[in-house]
Amino acid sequence: MAFEMTFDGINKSGPKIILVAPQLDQNLGKVARAMLNFGLWDLRLVSPQCDWLSKSARALSAGADGVLEQAKVYPSLEEATADLGYVLATTVRPRDMIKEVYTPRQALVASQEAIDRGQGIGYVFGPEKCGLDNRDIALCNAIVTVPLNPAFSSLNLAQAVVIMAYEWYQTQGGSSSETSPVSKPKLSDTDPLATKEEIHGLVIHLDDELKKAGYYRTAHKRPLMLQNLSNLFHRFSMTRQEVRTLRGVVSTLVNPHGIYSRMTRRRAEKAGADPKKEKDTP
Amino acid sequence: MAFEMTFDGINKSGPKIILVAPQLDQNLGKVARAMLNFGLWDLRLVSPQCDWLSKSARALSAGADGVLEQAKVYPSLEEATADLGYVLATTVRPRDMIKEVYTPRQALVASQEAIDRGQGIGYVFGPEKCGLDNRDIALCNAIVTVPLNPAFSSLNLAQAVVIMAYEWYQTQGGSSSETSPVSKPKLSDTDPLATKEEIHGLVIHLDDELKKAGYYRTAHKRPLMLQNLSNLFHRFSMTRQEVRTLRGVVSTLVNPHGIYSRMTRRRAEKAGADPKKEKDTP
Numbered sequence: 001m002a003f004e005m006t007f008d009g010i011n012k013s014g015p016k017i018i019l020v021a022p023q024l025d026q027n028l029g030k031v032a033r034a035m036l037n038f039g040l041w042d043l044r045l046v047s048p049q050c051d052w053l054s055k056s057a058r059a060l061s062a063g064a065d066g067v068l069e070q071a072k073v074y075p076s077l078e079e080a081t082a083d084l085g086y087v088l089a090t091t092v093r094p095r096d097m098i099k100e101v102y103t104p105r106q107a108l109v110a111s112q113e114a115i116d117r118g119q120g121i122g123y124v125f126g127p128e129k130c131g132l133d134n135r136d137i138a139l140c141n142a143i144v145t146v147p148l149n150p151a152f153s154s155l156n157l158a159q160a161v162v163i164m165a166y167e168w169y170q171t172q173g174g175s176s177s178e179t180s181p182v183s184k185p186k187l188s189d190t191d192p193l194a195t196k197e198e199i200h201g202l203v204i205h206l207d208d209e210l211k212k213a214g215y216y217r218t219a220h221k222r223p224l225m226l227q228n229l230s231n232l233f234h235r236f237s238m239t240r241q242e243v244r245t246l247r248g249v250v251s252t253l254v255n256p257h258g259i260y261s262r263m264t265r266r267r268a269e270k271a272g273a274d275p276k277k278e279k280d281t282p
Numbered sequence: 283m284a285f286e287m288t289f290d291g292i293n294k295s296g297p298k299i300i301l302v303a304p305q306l307d308q309n310l311g312k313v314a315r316a317m318l319n320f321g322l323w324d325l326r327l328v329s330p331q332c333d334w335l336s337k338s339a340r341a342l343s344a345g346a347d348g349v350l351e352q353a354k355v356y357p358s359l360e361e362a363t364a365d366l367g368y369v370l371a372t373t374v375r376p377r378d379m380i381k382e383v384y385t386p387r388q389a390l391v392a393s394q395e396a397i398d399r400g401q402g403i404g405y406v407f408g409p410e411k412c413g414l415d416n417r418d419i420a421l422c423n424a425i426v427t428v429p430l431n432p433a434f435s436s437l438n439l440a441q442a443v444v445i446m447a448y449e450w451y452q453t454q455g456g457s458s459s460e461t462s463p464v465s466k467p468k469l470s471d472t473d474p475l476a477t478k479e480e481i482h483g484l485v486i487h488l489d490d491e492l493k494k495a496g497y498y499r500t501a502h503k504r505p506l507m508l509q510n511l512s513n514l515f516h517r518f519s520m521t522r523q524e525v526r527t528l529r530g531v532v533s534t535l536v537n538p539h540g541i542y543s544r545m546t547r548r549r550a551e552k553a554g555a556d557p558k559k560e561k562d563t564p
Contacts (some may be wrong), residue, residue: 033438036431037430037435037437037441038430038431063434063436098524148451149319149451152346153319154319154345156312156315156344159316162444162445163445163448166428169429170385170429206531209535210534213537213539215531228524229531232520232524232528235518236518238514245510245511248497249488250535252492253491253492253532254535254536254538256494256495256496256536257495258496
């Protein structure tokens with residue numbers, strides 16, 4: 001019912017709202033309401049810690065039940081963002097990480113390249129109590145922070161969603177734009193940005209080869225070292241072709257002159273992959 | 283206490299938030315929180331229908347009790363706005379009245395003249411259930427309407443305040459330009475951005491290893507392939523440490539478990555380089 005009632009106002013190309021381990025069902029209701037207020041529909045929940053279809057969540061959605069009912073649940077942020085081209089981590093705290101930090105308005109400019117290519121974008125929000133951890137932030141292209149009174153800067157989850165959704169809606173012709181986003185220098189149209197899944201693929205490929213090569217001197221060092229590498233590759237906006245190029249580079253370095261090519265190919269064929277695909281040249 | 287704690291972040295020339303006949307104490311708590319989030323302090327209540335100092339209002343203010351405690355109560359909107367130079371009525375419904383209707387962003391431009399003259403401005407919000415009546419709207423200079431999904435346009439009072447306060451705060455130098463990030467990737471003093479020379483070093487290192495590994499199938503393909511790789515790494519803003527990390531990755535991949543380490547070291551020592559330096563971990 002809610003779906004039919006509200007479907008008209010929905011913009012399917014709007015940002016996906018991704019909540020990592022949300023804790024309070026009331027907040028989910030308010031988030032759904034805020035999303036629908038600004039024509040957003042795609043809600044993604046990573047390991048939710050509460051019932052997003054509870055009576056209380058539905059009541060606070062104030063008629064946006066449809067958003068809650070359509071919400072998709074994922075076991076990890078990797079999976080929740082796999083199909084997206086550009087993903088922003090929302091956080092109020094400065095992090096000791098090498099990432100661009102944008103205001104909500106700037107974030108839309110930064111997302112424009114992916115939007116122009118018809119690729120999905122996502123805003124990731126952390127658990128109410130602690131926010132996103134560094135591992136999750138490392139999977140995002142950049143950070144978006146709502147400028148707040150530094151003396152009082154705790155923003156409620158639903159209100160953070162309101163602001164992000166509101167800013168996005170401003171660019172949808174709903175209001176006269178004083179701030180039409182400047183689009184970035186364009187890469188060729190036939191060469192789309194890599195999806196998060198493709199970047200994950202590169203990081204996993206590299207991790208796998210580094211493990212075999214003894215890069216991680218001790219097991220306990222691996223998580224941080226891997227996070228640093230992950231942060232590096234997710235931060236760069238790479239095209240699909242560039243990801244393939246880097247995978248080809250890694251494959252060549254570990255297998256010079258295709259010495260192990262027959263063995264590798266047999267292993268890969270068993271696993272259903274096509275090893276030639278990974279060796280694309282730049 | 284709350285006053286002292288938060289006074290630093292307050293901008294006394296910010297818009298006054300004027301609530302006409304608010305009905306729910308929880309909303310008052312949330313409004314106070316939203317105000318303080320964006321450095322607003324002056325809350326005015328016209329004939330409040332609930333207790334703005336209730337336990338529930340205080341709890342939902344999340345520490346912005348000071349705003350509730352300082353709130354002034356007025357018997358009419360005329361009195362609540364008497365000292366102000368420019369007043370905007372917030373409403374989501376188009377009214378049968380001859381008044382300018384602004385978006386929140388445009389409203390700030392419209393208010394600027396009063397602000398420039400050192401006069402106070404105010405945003406007026408109506409009761410939760412019915413909004414402002416025409417008599418109240420007639421007392422205001424103009425109308426401000428948050429652009430919303432026409433199919434789902436009921437905005438919670440606190441969220442309307444969030445948006446108005448947020449837009450105002452954007453003009454306060456809290457955020458800088460609309461296109462360049464608030465903060466470039468945060469780098470500690472000991473971890474500067476790599477110089478072009480260091481990026482060249484990485485590219486040459488990689489080129490060297492790729493040549494040895496037979497990556498460039500034919501010699502004439504090399505210039506373009508190398509140019510693509512070079513373009514990739516120069517486009518990314520990497521720190522010096524990240525360049526070292528990537529060089530460590532390349533070194534490890536071509537020399538798993540340091541199998542050739544003695545040979546490499548001897549070669550490197552001949553060339554005047556310290557191969558250990560290249561194996562820095564991330």
